[in-house]
Amino acid sequence: MNQKLWSFLVPVLSVVVALIIASFVILMIGKNPITAYAALIRGALGSKMAIASTIVKTTPLILTGLAVGFGFRAGLFNIGAEGQMIVGAMVATAFAINVGWMPAVLAIPLTMLVGMVAGAAYASIAGFLKAKTGAHEVVTTIMLNWIADYLSSYVVTVPMGVGFGTPKSPEIASSAKLPPLMVVQATELTSGIIVAVLAAILMKILLDKTSKGYELKAAGFNPYAAEYGGIKLADNIVLAMAISGALAGLAGTLEVMGVHHRFLGTLSGGKGFDGISIALIGQNNPIGIIFAALLMGALRNGSNEMQFVGVPKHIIMIVQAIIIFLVAADRIVRAIFLRKKVAK
Amino acid sequence: MEKAVEMIQIVKRFPQVVANDHVDLTVLKGEIHAIVGENGAGKTTLMNQLYGLLKPDFGEIRIFGKKVSFRGPRDAISMGIGMVHQHFMLVNNLTVAENVVLGSETGIGPLFDLKRARKRVSELSERYGLHVDVDAKIEDLPVGMQQRVEILKVLYRGAEILILDEPTAVLTPQETEELFETMFKLRENGKTIIFISHKLNEVMRVSDRITVMRQGRVTGVLNKDETNPREIARLMVGRDVVFTVEKTPAKPDGVVLKVEDLRVKDYRNLEAVKGVSFEVKAGEIYAIAGVAGNGQTELVEALTGLRKPVSGKVYFLGKDVTHATPRELREMGMGHIPEDRHKYGLILQFPAYYNVILGRHYRPPFAKGEFLAHDKILTFAEELFNRFDVRPNNVRMLGANFSGGNQQKLVIAREVGLEPKLMVVSQPTRGLDVGATEFVHRTLIQLRDSGVAILLVSMELDEILSLADRIAVMYNGQIMGEVEPNAVSIEEIGLMMAGHRLEEIRGRVA
Numbered sequence: 001m002n003q004k005l006w007s008f009l010v011p012v013l014s015v016v017v018a019l020i021i022a023s024f025v026i027l028m029i030g031k032n033p034i035t036a037y038a039a040l041i042r043g044a045l046g047s048k049m050a051i052a053s054t055i056v057k058t059t060p061l062i063l064t065g066l067a068v069g070f071g072f073r074a075g076l077f078n079i080g081a082e083g084q085m086i087v088g089a090m091v092a093t094a095f096a097i098n099v100g101w102m103p104a105v106l107a108i109p110l111t112m113l114v115g116m117v118a119g120a121a122y123a124s125i126a127g128f129l130k131a132k133t134g135a136h137e138v139v140t141t142i143m144l145n146w147i148a149d150y151l152s153s154y155v156v157t158v159p160m161g162v163g164f165g166t167p168k169s170p171e172i173a174s175s176a177k178l179p180p181l182m183v184v185q186a187t188e189l190t191s192g193i194i195v196a197v198l199a200a201i202l203m204k205i206l207l208d209k210t211s212k213g214y215e216l217k218a219a220g221f222n223p224y225a226a227e228y229g230g231i232k233l234a235d236n237i238v239l240a241m242a243i244s245g246a247l248a249g250l251a252g253t254l255e256v257m258g259v260h261h262r263f264l265g266t267l268s269g270g271k272g273f274d275g276i277s278i279a280l281i282g283q284n285n286p287i288g289i290i291f292a293a294l295l296m297g298a299l300r301n302g303s304n305e306m307q308f309v310g311v312p313k314h315i316i317m318i319v320q321a322i323i324i325f326l327v328a329a330d331r332i333v334r335a336i337f338l339r340k341k342v343a344k
Numbered sequence: 345m346e347k348a349v350e351m352i353q354i355v356k357r358f359p360q361v362v363a364n365d366h367v368d369l370t371v372l373k374g375e376i377h378a379i380v381g382e383n384g385a386g387k388t389t390l391m392n393q394l395y396g397l398l399k400p401d402f403g404e405i406r407i408f409g410k411k412v413s414f415r416g417p418r419d420a421i422s423m424g425i426g427m428v429h430q431h432f433m434l435v436n437n438l439t440v441a442e443n444v445v446l447g448s449e450t451g452i453g454p455l456f457d458l459k460r461a462r463k464r465v466s467e468l469s470e471r472y473g474l475h476v477d478v479d480a481k482i483e484d485l486p487v488g489m490q491q492r493v494e495i496l497k498v499l500y501r502g503a504e505i506l507i508l509d510e511p512t513a514v515l516t517p518q519e520t521e522e523l524f525e526t527m528f529k530l531r532e533n534g535k536t537i538i539f540i541s542h543k544l545n546e547v548m549r550v551s552d553r554i555t556v557m558r559q560g561r562v563t564g565v566l567n568k569d570e571t572n573p574r575e576i577a578r579l580m581v582g583r584d585v586v587f588t589v590e591k592t593p594a595k596p597d598g599v600v601l602k603v604e605d606l607r608v609k610d611y612r613n614l615e616a617v618k619g620v621s622f623e624v625k626a627g628e629i630y631a632i633a634g635v636a637g638n639g640q641t642e643l644v645e646a647l648t649g650l651r652k653p654v655s656g657k658v659y660f661l662g663k664d665v666t667h668a669t670p671r672e673l674r675e676m677g678m679g680h681i682p683e684d685r686h687k688y689g690l691i692l693q694f695p696a697y698y699n700v701i702l703g704r705h706y707r708p709p710f711a712k713g714e715f716l717a718h719d720k721i722l723t724f725a726e727e728l729f730n731r732f733d734v735r736p737n738n739v740r741m742l743g744a745n746f747s748g749g750n751q752q753k754l755v756i757a758r759e760v761g762l763e764p765k766l767m768v769v770s771q772p773t774r775g776l777d778v779g780a781t782e783f784v785h786r787t788l789i790q791l792r793d794s795g796v797a798i799l800l801v802s803m804e805l806d807e808i809l810s811l812a813d814r815i816a817v818m819y820n821g822q823i824m825g826e827v828e829p830n831a832v833s834i835e836e837i838g839l840m841m842a843g844h845r846l847e848e849i850r851g852r853v854a
Binding site: 209 | 648650669670671674680682687688689690691692693694698702703705706710711714715716718
């Protein structure tokens, strides 16, 4: 079958199959799946507010999905998007608190840049370690996640902490806040989504149109042949980790600039890890990742409404798990298929 | 004497080739029987049928006189056949004893009796002189020790007939010697050993009888005491060269590549190239012959910038390039057709038009600034496809989907398209059929005639004899001698491949 059509069909069919399987689970707990899914759709897309809220949830997921997907394309498994997102948001906040004197036209791009550089620098630690010592990025990024987690807890409690209750930083300067595209009651749909989509398009151009993208993909597919072709593997590893980290850092930064307007210890909430499933469902394709993130954002957002008709929102976790399982299974099937061809 | 193994008129066909063409093999009980032949002669295919991994298309197998038909290795093992593969199949983080008993653990019910396993493994290792610490973890053991564990595994399962598939390929000379001692000990204990090899000196050292194979057929069965390396080499290679390549005498010009006392270590950090010096001139094919694993791979990797030499110098067009990177060498005009086209030569997941620019993807005309010039790349790929007749003529097809011969054409097209001054060619026809082989040979001759210097490394003597203008034979990391193809006999090359120096051979003959 046509390769492109197949990579499009697999995730779509996986979603359908997952929803069907989950409907049996809903039946088993004595509820009506049709009612449940109707509520799910209503909650995700049923009103202006629902749509706005879905898009808000989707924005960071696009970026963490891109972060992980970009790593995969270069042959790296960046599990550290979570930590890079935290560090990016934290450093961007520290910067954005102090830019009240700057006009928004400067403050907004600079804050994003700071967040991206911070995420990139943090991810580069794992990149350098892999390039210089061969330390596997899965191990180092997991460790860096914990460091970022505890560091941020410290930062929002002691040096940057304000007020009582949830540890949090002061609010960022209003010139660094993202302008809302639309305000529906309490939900602000900020322009962050535009930045996220732009990032996906840029990543697509980098991967498909530039010689650097050629090198990153070559090193990801076959490091031996890449080295034979004069590509410096060590440089590529560091660069790929840095770009991946920059995307994750941007995810955190946009959450600060557009949603919370301050740094919270619980800001990432596992969105860095969600990036792994989203990259998988989106087949590491930037455009695919946008849709995968949208799907995930919609499911998450709609699940609250589902709760109101008596179906636990954790059903969505089952749906998500089945989707990932089916998409991953397809990759296994295809990997075996490809290997067989090679063996001939 | 009793016959341990009889394989009668075995035929095994694969889609492209007849791997075994009515092969007869008789192995007597208690002997070390060597099966020798070049790569692709059909040795491993034959053994895989004896071990139940493949089913013969035709023919009969008898073990200790009893006709058998194996459905899988399990059947073969139950008949007392054991195989030690070239690539070890051990679990790295288990101990020696655990590995040996793995798959046939003893104990009460589901409980594993480690004590008993340790004791039995110790007894075995004692009896056959296979000394190894039963509590050591595999990952801490050197390769030679790991091989002993493989042999113990086979013995533990009660093997009477042991198949050793090129067991010395991964060993150091010392480890090889120890392996031979083990083999003698096993023979004393009445075990039968089938030893697959293409290293003549080893075969002469350990075996009692020798079956020689060439292109899927048995070309001779010899008693070690009544033969010599020359005869084996002749039977292995065949007097009649299969195809001769038409070529005019070389017109060598200035020196393009000069190598001085080069030393290179392999991935195990052992010295693989031990002080090699030679020169390659423009317009000639300088060939390096030798049995696989004598340092050729490491030599090529060092020359092409993929491996750092320990000492010595490499000059390319008069410039010191000892530590140059692959990219620098390519820019200076060094092409490289690597021995493993799947590992180094191609990115199988890339389409062909991406593969043909690998190494030049970053500069004009294929890149404009930071961007790839896709239209130029496609035109270039289409030109190469037509010029080299790559099939199918579809530059957008993934590298993985081409046949072996056409994959090699892709690699050659790319490297020739580079218009190199020096072409380093390693095993260019491995796994190719006759037609593709001829094409590769013709291309190399054309390149030579256009004034390119060619360094050809090959394990196929036929290929070397029909292409080379000068031949060096490499053994154990050193060059045993340098000769011209029309002033040397196959026997002399065979002896050099087995570790005799040219002066030594000629001194003795004269």
